[in-house]
Amino acid sequence: WAQLMRDCPSWPDDMAAAYRAAGLWEGLTFGEMLADRAARYGDKTAIVAGETRLGYAALHERAGKLAAGLLQLGVGPADRVVVQMTNRHEFFTVVFALFRIGALPVFALPLHRLSEIAYLCEFSEAKAYVIPDVDAGFDYRALAADVLERVPGLRHVLVAGETGGETGSSAFLSLERLAALAGPEEPAWPRGEAGRVAFLQLSGGSTGLPKLIPRTHDDYMYSVRRSNEICGITEQSIYMAALPVAHNFPLSSPGALGTLYAGGTVVLAAAPSPDEAFPLIAKERVTVTALVPPLALVWMEAAALRRPDLSSLRLLQVGGAKFSAEAAGRVRQTLGCRLQQVYGMAEGLVNYTRLDDDDEIVVNTQGRPMSDWDEIRIVDEDDAELAPGEVGELLTRGPYTIRGYYRAEAHNAKAFTADGFYRTGDLVKADAQGYLVVDGRAKDQINRGGDKIAAEEVENHLLAHPAVFDAALAAMPDAFLGERACAFIILREDRKATGPELRAFLRERGLSAYKIPDRFAFTDAFPQTNVGKVSKKALRERLMAEVSGSV
Numbered sequence: 435w436a437q438l439m440r441d442c443p444s445w446p447d448d449m450a451a452a453y454r455a456a457g458l459w460e461g462l463t464f465g466e467m468l469a470d471r472a473a474r475y476g477d478k479t480a481i482v483a484g485e486t487r488l489g490y491a492a493l494h495e496r497a498g499k500l501a502a503g504l505l506q507l508g509v510g511p512a513d514r515v516v517v518q519m520t521n522r523h524e525f526f527t528v529v530f531a532l533f534r535i536g537a538l539p540v541f542a543l544p545l546h547r548l549s550e551i552a553y554l555c556e557f558s559e560a561k562a563y564v565i566p567d568v569d570a571g572f573d574y575r576a577l578a579a580d581v582l583e584r585v586p587g588l589r590h591v592l593v594a595g596e597t598g599g600e601t602g603s604s605a606f607l608s609l610e611r612l613a614a615l616a617g618p619e620e621p622a623w624p625r626g627e628a629g630r631v632a633f634l635q636l637s638g639g640s641t642g643l644p645k646l647i648p649r650t651h652d653d654y655m656y657s658v659r660r661s662n663e664i665c666g667i668t669e670q671s672i673y674m675a676a677l678p679v680a681h682n683f684p685l686s687s688p689g690a691l692g693t694l695y696a697g698g699t700v701v702l703a704a705a706p707s708p709d710e711a712f713p714l715i716a717k718e719r720v721t722v723t724a725l726v727p728p729l730a731l732v733w734m735e736a737a738a739l740r741r742p743d744l745s746s747l748r749l750l751q752v753g754g755a756k757f758s759a760e761a762a763g764r765v766r767q768t769l770g771c772r773l774q775q776v777y778g779m780a781e782g783l784v785n786y787t788r789l790d791d792d793d794e795i796v797v798n799t800q801g802r803p804m805s806d807w808d809e810i811r812i813v814d815e816d817d818a819e820l821a822p823g824e825v826g827e828l829l830t831r832g833p834y835t836i837r838g839y840y841r842a843e844a845h846n847a848k849a850f851t852a853d854g855f856y857r858t859g860d861l862v863k864a865d866a867q868g869y870l871v872v873d874g875r876a877k878d879q880i881n882r883g884g885d886k887i888a889a890e891e892v893e894n895h896l897l898a899h900p901a902v903f904d905a906a907l908a909a910m911p912d913a914f915l916g917e918r919a920c921a922f923i924i925l926r927e928d929r930k931a932t933g934p935e936l937r938a939f940l941r942e943r944g945l946s947a948y949k950i951p952d953r954f955a956f957t958d959a960f961p962q963t964n965v966g967k968v969s970k971k972a973l974r975e976r977l978m979a980e981v982s983g984s985v
């Protein structure tokens with residue numbers, strides 16, 4: 435723990451004391467939370483996934499078996515375990531097992547491939563990597579075999595489902611066999627501390643290598659509890675996770691963890707498509723769910739054609755990328771439920787429109803901070819605070835916003851102010867009531883319909899190609915996804931490469947599909963800023979001009 439706590443910057447003592455004294459940090463770990471809910475709710479359904487229905491007590495018991503198995507395997511307090519799980523019930527049994535023993539899940543997304551997973555395993559020094567066997571036609575065991583080859587420190591691959599004989603590696607163990615390692619006696623559980631880091635969440639990122647976000651039990655529990663109050667989550671709530679549940683939004687805003695905190699039911703959708711989601715909403719009487727804007731558009735379109743039974747749905751949350759006012763204004767009419775805009779980040783701060791806000795606010799703003807304890811500054815390039823209504827970069831700190839990334843001292847010095855404010859990289863303006871409107875971005879990132887792409891990460895991969903002299907990624911506007919990625923490429927003299935070749939090259943390097951540029955544009959030179967850097971703004975404007983037809 436001592437090393438880990440040094441690797442993860444934390445709040446200054448006086449602020450931590452203030453958050454505790456105010457009752458924001460209640461000293462409860464996620465392991466203790468589930469134990470309490472199991473005692474309180476017993477057989478009440480906690481998780482529904484496909485044919486599986488798990489009650490609170492059963493979830494707690496299964497997590498306990500896996501936790502005991504993990505201890506047998508030599509995974510214990512402060513150890514890191516990369517969890518790449520699709521929307522299956524095992525996501526929760528595994529994650530709560532890790533919480534039980536004080537090991538840290540490192541959350542990966544289902545779409546991540548060799549490049550991302552090998553990096554996560556290596557950088558977090560993970561002892562184990564958890565996967566489903568096959569999902570959506572993709573065999574995660576083949577990926578894991580490649581990861582094992584690349585990362586010698588990784589000891590165990592834990593598989594939900596069948597390990598499959600073909601891999602032949604002794605590192606593979608099914609969750610079923612892991613649970614069977616548990617002895618008949620309960621082990622002596624390590625004592626949890628709520629002030630400690632509970633897991634590492636993945637940052638959307640704007641740098642060459644993804645950053646890891648250390649969240650403590652105390653800070654995350656507070657964000658979940660406060661989110662429940664704002665979103666009206668109770669024992670009666672039936673929350674459907676349509677997005678990949680490891681993402682911060684469906685996990686915690688208030689998401690699956692908020693729902694379990696409240697004693698409600700979490701329904702896991704295997705995919706967010708109307709085909710999958712609409713029948714599930716009708717069958718399970720889902721009351722609340724969360725989507726990114728492109729999916730909300732798809733749902734509205736499909737609902738108008740098919741007239742599904744969505745009568746149980748009270749609230750649709752939309753966030754992760756800017757939801758246009760035009761689309762926001764059509765939600766109630768087409769889906770028959772209330773809309774809530776959510777503007778959040780895995781680093782902490784989450785803004786919500788409130789359930790009793792006027793339509794005007796719900797349609798036109800991205801909400802306001804969930805807590806009175808959230809501190810907000812909107813600043814210009816010199817960090818000088820702007821007048822209300824002016825657009826500038828949003829800085830924030832508070833009881834659930836991190837003070838620094840895991841093992842990233844140099845980057846932290848730039849990403850946080852000296853007094854601990856996180857530089858969100860988002861350009862926003864605030865109205866007199868404190869509601870925020872997201873108006874652009876200062877960070878070098880592309881937001882592809884909620885999927886975040888760090889430009890530098892992809893550029894570095896492209897620079898590894900022998901024909902590429904220089905590469906610059908920029909966002910191009912897109913009616914459906916909001917943005918897509920365009921890679922501007924300068925080729926070396928006498929060398930050739932086509933878009934399809936570069937695309938195949940990135941895929942071979944194990945980059946996940948959503949990060950592979952939608953378009954390649956070959957050019958002789960990049961526009962420069964006056965300090966001689968590539969001007970992404972000028973590149974963006976080029977792409978914008980094309981779309982509006984003025985080029």
Ligand code: J2J
Nearest residue numbers: 638682683687753754755756776777778779780800872
């Ligand atoms: C515009 N941009 C938005 C919005 C996020 C709840 C909801 C979302 C996330 C999330 C999250 C936006 N309008 N409504 O973690 O708990 C962009 C901003 C932000 C970045 C964070 C949650 N909602 N964004 O999206 O860590 O640029 O978290 O800084 O993935 O998404 O991305 P991420």
